[in-house]
Every structure is written in C-alpha cells, then in structure tokens.
Amino acid sequence: MQKRRIVKIILFLLILFVLFMNVEKVFKESVGDQAKYPQIVEFFDEREESLDAVFIGSSSTFAFWQAPIAWEKYGITVRCMASNTQPLVAARYLIEDGLKTQPDAVYVVAINTMHETVKSPAIHYLVDKYPFSMTKAKMIFACADYGEIPWSERLEFFFPIIRYHNRWSELGEQNFNNAPVGLKGGSTYKNFLEVATDVTEEYTVLEEKAAKEELPYDTLVELLEFCKENEVKVLFVTNPQVLKSEKRLKKYNAANELIESYGFDTLNTIPMIPEIGMDLATDYYNGSHTNVHGSLKYTLWLGNYLKDKYGFTDKRSDGDYADWEQESSKYMKIIKPYLSEEEYKRITE
Amino acid sequence: MSITSIWFIIFILLAMVVYYIVPKRFQYLVLLAASIAFYLSYGIGYMPYILATTVITYAGARIFGNPEYKHRKAVMVVTLLLSLGLLCYTKYTNFLLGTLDKLAGGGKIEMIDLVVPLGVSFYTFMSVGYILDVYWKKYEAEKNFLRYATFIMYFPHIVQGPIDRYNKLAPQFFGGKKFDFQRMVSGGELILWGFFLKLVIANRLGMFVDTVFGDVTAHGGAVWLVTLALYSIQTYADFLGCMEIARGTSLLFGIDLERNFDHPYFAKTIPEFWRRWHMTMGAWFKDYLFLPVSNSSFVKKTSKKLGKKFGAKARKNFVSCFSVAVVWLSTGIWHGAGWKFIAWGCYHGCLTIGGTLFGDKIDKLTAWLKINTKTKSWELFQMTRTLLLCCFGRIFFRANSISEAFLIMKQMVTRLEIWKLVDGSLYELGLDRANFMVAILSIVVLWCVSMLQERGSVREMIAKQNLVFRYLILYIAIFAVLIFGIYGPGYVASSFIYEQF
Incomplete structure (x- = not known):
C-alpha cells in the first residue's frame, strides 16, 4: 500500500514536471526578439572541444x-555566448560553464557593458534559455546581487513562467516550434540587416583613464582571479562602439589597464575603427551596434587577429565540422541580398 | 509573505517537515515558531501589538479564571477594555481625530502616525471570545502561555480569520498529529482551489473593478450594474480563496479550521445570507454581542415597558431590532474606520430590521397575490433579490466615501447607457476581451463547483474517481492557476480585501 502510494506520488510529480517544462518552453518562446537571439541555448548544442x-x-x-562569416573566411569556430545587456558579473560563470565542454578554447570577453546597472530583463535575456546547472544558479544570484534585485523577485529567473504566463493570449505558431535556428548565432534581425545610421559625429577617442572607484572593481578582480586560478586563455576585448560618453571611454581605458596588470591580453578596438576600415556613415545602425556591413568588416579583421594570435587552424575540410559548413552557408544565403557584390567577395574569396 | 506567493508554499513545506519530525508534544511549538516567523515576515512593527494582546488576555484570564477570585468582573472588564482598546487605538484613533477635525473646521487637529497591525480585528475578536468564555466558565483559562499564544498567533487564521474559538481549535494543537497522506492531498486540493479563486477570479475581476471605481463619474448605470455584480463575485472569490488556502494549510498540519462560507449567494433572505457569509464573524457577533445585548438589563426593562404599552409583539420586535441595530453598527465599524462602513452596516441593519418588522406583511401579500412559493422559480427570485440587495450595499463598501457612493447611485439612475453592454466598451475597462472570457469561464467553474458542493464534498467526489481523471483535474487546476492567474511582476498583486480589516 505504502509502496503503491509512493509510486503514485512520483508518477504524479514526474508528469507534472514534464508538463511544466513544456508549458514553460512555450511561454518563453514568445519573449519578443529574444527568439531571434539563440546565442545561449545553441551554444550548449556544440560538440565538446x-x-x-x-x-x-x-x-x-x-x-x-x-x-558564420569567420568560418566561411578562415574556417575557425568562434561562437558567441552573448545576450542583450549581459552583465559583466556573469562572465565568470559563463566561462565556468564554457570550460565544461570547451576547456581548450580561448575566451574572448567583451567588457562593453561593464558600466551597466543590472536590471531584471538583462538577467532574463541571459538565463531564460540557459540549461540548468549549479553554475547557472550561482550566476543568477551573482547578477541579482549586483543589481540589488529583491529576493522576492528572484524566483522568476528560475521559473520564467512567473514573468511570461500572462502572454497566453499572444501565443502563436512560433511558440510551439522548438527547432533550433541553426545559424551558429549569426544575427538576422531587422535593424542589423536593414538600418544604417551616420554616427560620425559621435566618434570619440580618449586616452585618459577613470579612477579605480568608478570601475566595477570587485567584479573585474573576481573575474581576473578566476581566470588566473583556472589558467583560462582569455582575451579582453572592447568592441568598437562609437561613443560620445567620455565617462565610459575612460572606464574602458582604466579597466584595460587593470586587466593588463594581471597579465592578460586586452584589445581596445575603439581607437582602431579607422584601421579596421569601418565607415561611420554606413556601418552602424546605432553607436553601440554595427549593421551587417560593419559586422562583416569587424569579423574579418578580428577573425584574422585571433587566427594569427592563437594559431587557429582552418577546419573547413574536416568532416567533423559539417554542421559549421551547413549552417554558415545557410547564414550566407540570408545575408547575401543585403551585401554588395564586393562585400560578399571579401568573405568568399 | 503573501499567502498566494511561492514563498508561502516553500514556507509551509519547511514548517511541515519540522512539524512531523519533532516529538508530538513539541508540535505546537513548531506551529508557534512558524506563526511568529510568518507574522514577522510582514514587518517587525506589528509584533508588539499582537504580543501585548496575547499577554494581556492570557494574564487577565488567568486571574479572573479563578472562580474564587473576588474581583473577577473588574479584572475581566479591564482585560476586555485593554484588548479592545488596542484595537480601537490602532484602528480608529485617526478616524476619530479626522472627524473631530472636520467638525472643528479642518486643519486644526494633527493625525497620529499609527500602524494598523496585520489581522488586529481578527486576533482581538478571538481573544475577546476567549476572555468572555473563560469569564462565563465555559472552559478553564489556559495555564501554558505558549499554548495560548499558539492559538492567537496561529498563522493560517491570523491574516483574515476565520475567527476561531479557543475550545474548538486549541485541543487540536496539543493532541499530536501523525502524517496522513489523504489529509495532505485534501489540504493541497483546498490550497489549489484557493489559489484559483484568488489569482484567476478575484485578481482578474479586481482589474475591472479598480478601473471603474478609479473614475466614478465616467460610467453610467449599465457599467455600474456589471461592476457591482463583478465586485460581489470578486469579494467572494477573494475572501473564500483566502479561507480555502488557510483551511488547506491548516489541514496539512492536521488541524481543521472552521468554515467561513456556505455558498452565500444561494441565500434567499438577507439574514440567511449573513448566516452563510463570514460565518465565524456572524457567530461571534451573535454569541458575544447579540445575545448579551438581548439579555441586558436595559433591553429587558425597556422591552417590558414597551410590552405593557404596545403588546407582546412590540416587545419582541424591540428586543430583536435593538440588538440587530447594535450588531450591525458594530459590524460596520469592525470592517473599517470610515463612515462608509458605518453606512454599509446601517444598510444591512435596516434590511434585517425591515425583514423582521414587515416579514409577516410580505408573506400575507405573497399569499394574497396567490404566488406559489414552493417553486424553483420563486427560490430563484428570492436568491436574485438577495443578491441584488447585497450588490447594492457594496457600493458603500467599495466607494471611497459616502458622497462617492451616492454619486455612483445618481449615475446609475440618471445615465443608464445600456448600449455599453454590447458595443465593446466593457473591454476597455481593465480587462480585454480574452481576459473577460477567462473571467466568465472561471465564474462558471466557481458556480458549478458551488452547485456540486451543495450535494456534498467535491474533494470526496474527486477522490472516488479513477487515477487518470483525478490527475487530469489536478493538472488542469495547476496549469489554470499558473497560466491564467494574475500574479508576478507584470501585475502589482493586490492584497486580500479582508486583510485590511
């Protein structure tokens, strides 16, 4: 009798769990543009090492x-583990999880959002589709602590249905389609493909540095200590954003100095924008983000830099990387109509 | 810690684990510790008041509980005054000062910065019931302070009642409880039903009601009729939902709480409605106010004089009507510090007194009109009439002031705007079409469950079904709450309506 009862309880909870996971998946799919950014969830689908x-x-x-562009050009496999306004405090945990399947990879960490305060949506973008692990739990608490998000509001990061359940009247076909996007994280959103904004006026380069107190010092130090302790191959990059904010530029300079003091490499690409060949009139859709044209130039430039610096080999003829070949060509077909013939040739030749 | 939050579920699970692990004689201490933790979660500022009430009433009852003590009555009165004094001080001081200030021309008397302790009306009434019962020698005063404190602070009933009696509830704390699977299932089902009532029905209807009451001048009679009907259902679902969560939670610890509702909207008369709505409050007023007032020397003397002058019927009517008036005035005041609550109490008092005075005449009229009162249609008419009278009274209850209540009544009469029922205007008042449909469907579910409950326990009916059907019902209920419940960051969860009392 007791045994039967236990079996019944386990059965009930098991079915409930399966139903819950599936229902939650359906509701998560309806979270605006997030569906277009499969950077996190598909990262974990990558083959080990x-x-x-x-x-x-x-x-x-x-x-x-x-x-996909870097693959098409150099045959290197460098994929993003990125999300909207991703808090820098999360980087340490992303590396920790990344190391579980990609222990020999170089970790390229962009420090561009280190100035941001952490708000609830940023954590959602990061964790909603992130597979569960203790590292994920630690990351949620670290981000929430950093953002001073009350305890009563933290449960929704573990159970996003708390936030999204009221979208039941907006559910559509896309909510029930769980097929991976399969573009190796290549961006295809509208602004990226179609918009160009002249940001020439906003471009500023500075050499001054912010004071230590203005930096998220503890976060940076914790990240650097972690990388040192685990002997992570890491490169800290400042993506070439076009900024007016002197405060932010000074912070990047100070952060890079701190990082270098720990013996890690940095790459501040903001002063290198002319060298990379980016056109401020046509290559950005806003100061913080490039469009497909700018992205093409940056990817080719940075891809070449990484390949040379770390000796990445060309894997295009390796059968184990057939998925890269397949998904990259799919991506190339998507962006081709938005590129000029010359731009397209830069990738393929 | 709201009792509809996931934190509350986690809290009761933890409390349950400890409760069933510790030796049985210490189980009540686990309940006391959990109750203190629960109460503290609302803020430490409330604690001194409940502690003071507990200490005062415990000590007082210990003294006058001794039958040989000479000054029993004096100590009982002092204890009663102190306990009620705390309630009045925290709840009514500013109301009184505000009224005096208005009479003095305004701006002359400053209000006092006071906190109204959570559940103060409920625990004060429970302690007053205990004091009077001990004084009337219904049972002995509790010797163990911690046991008495467990009764007063017991967390499932502290927020909104029920207003329990010591002799019925306390023995359940101290008997020692074994883990009972069937009781757990039953408690869990009650909690789930409570969540459905509160989150799916009450909170959803609250969005509509709050929007309409947010701008009272903007709406005509038709919208107000819908609003009052929905507000009546909201209040019911809200209060019943809390009660079911409280009863379900209590059941998990093996303790049966009093029922507070018996399908009030199926009542055929106003007195019957109040025997079915907030039953423990009704019973409290009956035992500790109505009967003492009816048997008081003033009422006896006055009714005797009236009897001599106008006959036995007048004597009987005076006793009944005077006591009813006192009870309803007190009920109004108990519900809140405001004239609108007093007006609402007077309204129900008048309806009850009207029923007493004119009941015979209405019966005669019905007979003269040759209306068959033994039919379902007559019962339906009676239920509808009672429902409408209650809905109307709720204008005072929900409006911000008496003048606003009268303004709403004026709007109802002068601007009917019946077309607003069909032109889609209703969907612009806080609930879109989809949410309106969910609300209606949920109300139908509530009605069906209520009908089934009239025939017996729905939980027992479910328990008799096959496993697949049982699971199916539970899964549907769980996901209905999860998906259609109004909660989470997109919605500022309203507290329970009765929590403020």
Whole structure:
C-alpha cells in the first residue's frame, strides 16, 4: 500500500514536471526578439572541444561578431555566448560553464557593458534559455546581487513562467516550434540587416583613464582571479562602439589597464575603427551596434587577429565540422541580398 | 509573505517537515515558531501589538479564571477594555481625530502616525471570545502561555480569520498529529482551489473593478450594474480563496479550521445570507454581542415597558431590532474606520430590521397575490433579490466615501447607457476581451463547483474517481492557476480585501 502510494506520488510529480517544462518552453518562446537571439541555448548544442574560441558579451557582441562569416573566411569556430545587456558579473560563470565542454578554447570577453546597472530583463535575456546547472544558479544570484534585485523577485529567473504566463493570449505558431535556428548565432534581425545610421559625429577617442572607484572593481578582480586560478586563455576585448560618453571611454581605458596588470591580453578596438576600415556613415545602425556591413568588416579583421594570435587552424575540410559548413552557408544565403557584390567577395574569396 | 506567493508554499513545506519530525508534544511549538516567523515576515512593527494582546488576555484570564477570585468582573472588564482598546487605538484613533477635525473646521487637529497591525480585528475578536468564555466558565483559562499564544498567533487564521474559538481549535494543537497522506492531498486540493479563486477570479475581476471605481463619474448605470455584480463575485472569490488556502494549510498540519462560507449567494433572505457569509464573524457577533445585548438589563426593562404599552409583539420586535441595530453598527465599524462602513452596516441593519418588522406583511401579500412559493422559480427570485440587495450595499463598501457612493447611485439612475453592454466598451475597462472570457469561464467553474458542493464534498467526489481523471483535474487546476492567474511582476498583486480589516 505504502509502496503503491509512493509510486503514485512520483508518477504524479514526474508528469507534472514534464508538463511544466513544456508549458514553460512555450511561454518563453514568445519573449519578443529574444527568439531571434539563440546565442545561449545553441551554444550548449556544440560538440565538446570543437570551438576555437568563445565570445562572451552583450548585444554589441552578437552585432559585431558573426561566427558564420569567420568560418566561411578562415574556417575557425568562434561562437558567441552573448545576450542583450549581459552583465559583466556573469562572465565568470559563463566561462565556468564554457570550460565544461570547451576547456581548450580561448575566451574572448567583451567588457562593453561593464558600466551597466543590472536590471531584471538583462538577467532574463541571459538565463531564460540557459540549461540548468549549479553554475547557472550561482550566476543568477551573482547578477541579482549586483543589481540589488529583491529576493522576492528572484524566483522568476528560475521559473520564467512567473514573468511570461500572462502572454497566453499572444501565443502563436512560433511558440510551439522548438527547432533550433541553426545559424551558429549569426544575427538576422531587422535593424542589423536593414538600418544604417551616420554616427560620425559621435566618434570619440580618449586616452585618459577613470579612477579605480568608478570601475566595477570587485567584479573585474573576481573575474581576473578566476581566470588566473583556472589558467583560462582569455582575451579582453572592447568592441568598437562609437561613443560620445567620455565617462565610459575612460572606464574602458582604466579597466584595460587593470586587466593588463594581471597579465592578460586586452584589445581596445575603439581607437582602431579607422584601421579596421569601418565607415561611420554606413556601418552602424546605432553607436553601440554595427549593421551587417560593419559586422562583416569587424569579423574579418578580428577573425584574422585571433587566427594569427592563437594559431587557429582552418577546419573547413574536416568532416567533423559539417554542421559549421551547413549552417554558415545557410547564414550566407540570408545575408547575401543585403551585401554588395564586393562585400560578399571579401568573405568568399 | 503573501499567502498566494511561492514563498508561502516553500514556507509551509519547511514548517511541515519540522512539524512531523519533532516529538508530538513539541508540535505546537513548531506551529508557534512558524506563526511568529510568518507574522514577522510582514514587518517587525506589528509584533508588539499582537504580543501585548496575547499577554494581556492570557494574564487577565488567568486571574479572573479563578472562580474564587473576588474581583473577577473588574479584572475581566479591564482585560476586555485593554484588548479592545488596542484595537480601537490602532484602528480608529485617526478616524476619530479626522472627524473631530472636520467638525472643528479642518486643519486644526494633527493625525497620529499609527500602524494598523496585520489581522488586529481578527486576533482581538478571538481573544475577546476567549476572555468572555473563560469569564462565563465555559472552559478553564489556559495555564501554558505558549499554548495560548499558539492559538492567537496561529498563522493560517491570523491574516483574515476565520475567527476561531479557543475550545474548538486549541485541543487540536496539543493532541499530536501523525502524517496522513489523504489529509495532505485534501489540504493541497483546498490550497489549489484557493489559489484559483484568488489569482484567476478575484485578481482578474479586481482589474475591472479598480478601473471603474478609479473614475466614478465616467460610467453610467449599465457599467455600474456589471461592476457591482463583478465586485460581489470578486469579494467572494477573494475572501473564500483566502479561507480555502488557510483551511488547506491548516489541514496539512492536521488541524481543521472552521468554515467561513456556505455558498452565500444561494441565500434567499438577507439574514440567511449573513448566516452563510463570514460565518465565524456572524457567530461571534451573535454569541458575544447579540445575545448579551438581548439579555441586558436595559433591553429587558425597556422591552417590558414597551410590552405593557404596545403588546407582546412590540416587545419582541424591540428586543430583536435593538440588538440587530447594535450588531450591525458594530459590524460596520469592525470592517473599517470610515463612515462608509458605518453606512454599509446601517444598510444591512435596516434590511434585517425591515425583514423582521414587515416579514409577516410580505408573506400575507405573497399569499394574497396567490404566488406559489414552493417553486424553483420563486427560490430563484428570492436568491436574485438577495443578491441584488447585497450588490447594492457594496457600493458603500467599495466607494471611497459616502458622497462617492451616492454619486455612483445618481449615475446609475440618471445615465443608464445600456448600449455599453454590447458595443465593446466593457473591454476597455481593465480587462480585454480574452481576459473577460477567462473571467466568465472561471465564474462558471466557481458556480458549478458551488452547485456540486451543495450535494456534498467535491474533494470526496474527486477522490472516488479513477487515477487518470483525478490527475487530469489536478493538472488542469495547476496549469489554470499558473497560466491564467494574475500574479508576478507584470501585475502589482493586490492584497486580500479582508486583510485590511
């Protein structure tokens, strides 16, 4: 009798769990543009020890870096683990999780969002589709602590249905389609493909540095200590955003100095915009994000830099990377209509 | 910690684990500790008041509980005054000062910064019931302070009642409870039903009601009729939902709380409605106010004089009507510090007194009109009449002031705007079409469950079904609450309506 009862309880809870997970999945799919940014969830689908590098950062990262383009040009596998306004405090945990499947990869960490305060949506963008692990739990608490999000509001990061359940009247076909996007994280959203804004006026380069107190010092130090302790191959990048804010530019300079003091490499690409060949009149859809044209130039430039610096090999003829070949060509077909013939040739030749 | 939050579920699960692990003689201490933790979660500022009430009433009852003590009555009166004094001080001081200030021309008397302790009306009434019962020697005063404190602070009934009696509830704390699977299922089902009532029905209807009451001049009679009907259902679902969560939670600890509702909207008369709505409050007023007032020397003397002058019927009517008036005035005041609550109490008092005075005449009229009162249609008419009278009274209850209540009544009469029922205007008042449909469907579910409950326990009916059907019902209920419940960051969850009393 007792045994039967226990079996019944387990059965009930098991079915409930399965139903819950599926229902929650349906509701998560309706979260605006997030469905277009499969940077996190598809990262975990990558074969173990198959990536040359992992690019961690915010929306600027997935706007600037297009993994399929780098594959098409150099045959290197560098994919993003990025999400909108991703808090810098999360980087340490993303590396920790990344190391579980990609222990030999180089971790490229963009520090562009280090100035941001952490708000609830930023954590949602990061964790909603993130597979559950203790590292994820620690990351949620670290982000929430940093953003001073009350305890009563933290449960929704573990159970996003708390936030999204009231969208039941907006559900559509896309909510029930769980097929992966399969573009190796290549961006295809409207602004990225279609919009160009002249940001020439906003471009500023500074050499002054902010005071230590203005930096998220503890967060940076914790990240650097973690990387040092675990002997992570890491490169700290400042993506080439076009900024007017002197405060932010000074912070980037100070942060890079701190990072270098720990013996890590940095790459502040903001002063290198002319060298990369980016056109401020046509290559951005806003100061913080490039469009497809700017992204193409940056990806080719940075891809070449990474390949040379870390000795990444060309894997295009390796059968194990057939998925890269397939998904990259799919991505190339999508962006081709938006590129000039010359731009397209830069990738393929 | 709201009792509709996931934190509350986690809290009761933890409390349950400890409760069933510790030796049985210490189980009540787990309940006391959990109750203190629960109460503290609302803020430490409330604690001194409930502690003061508990200490005062415990100590007073210990003294006058001794039958040989000479000054029993004096100590009982002092204890009663102190306990009620705390309630009055925290709840009515500013109301009184405000009224005096208005009479003095305004701006002359400053209000006092006071907190109204959570559940003060409920625990004060429970302690007053205890004091009077001990004084009337219904049972002995509790010797163990911690046991008495467990009764007063017991967390499932502290927020909104029910207003429990010591002799019925306390023995359940101290008997020692074994883990009972069937009781757990039953408690869980009650909690789930409570969540459905509160989150799916009450909170959803609240969005509509709040929008309409947010701008009282903007709406005509038709919208107000719908609003009052929905507000009546909202109040019912809200209060019943809380009661079911409280009863379900209590059941998890093996303790049966009093029922507070018996399908009030099926009542055929106003007195019957009040025997079915907030039953423990009604019973409290009957035992501790109505009967003492009816048997008081003033009422006895006055009714005797009236009897001599106008006959036995007048004597009987005076006793009944005077006591009813006192009860309803007190009920109004108990519900809140405001003239609107007093007006609402007077309204129900008048309806009850009217029923007493003119009941015979209405019966005669019905007979003269040859209306068959033994039919379902007559019962339906009676239920509808009672419902409409209650809905109307709720204008005072929900409006911000008496003048606003009268303004609403004026709007109802002068601007009917019947077309607003069909032109889609209703969907612009806080609930869109989809949410309106969910609200209606949920109300139908509530009505069906209520009908089934009239025939017996729905939980027992479910328990008799096959496993697949049982699971199906539970899954549907769980996901209905999860998906259609109004909660979470997109919605500022309203507290329970009765929490403020």
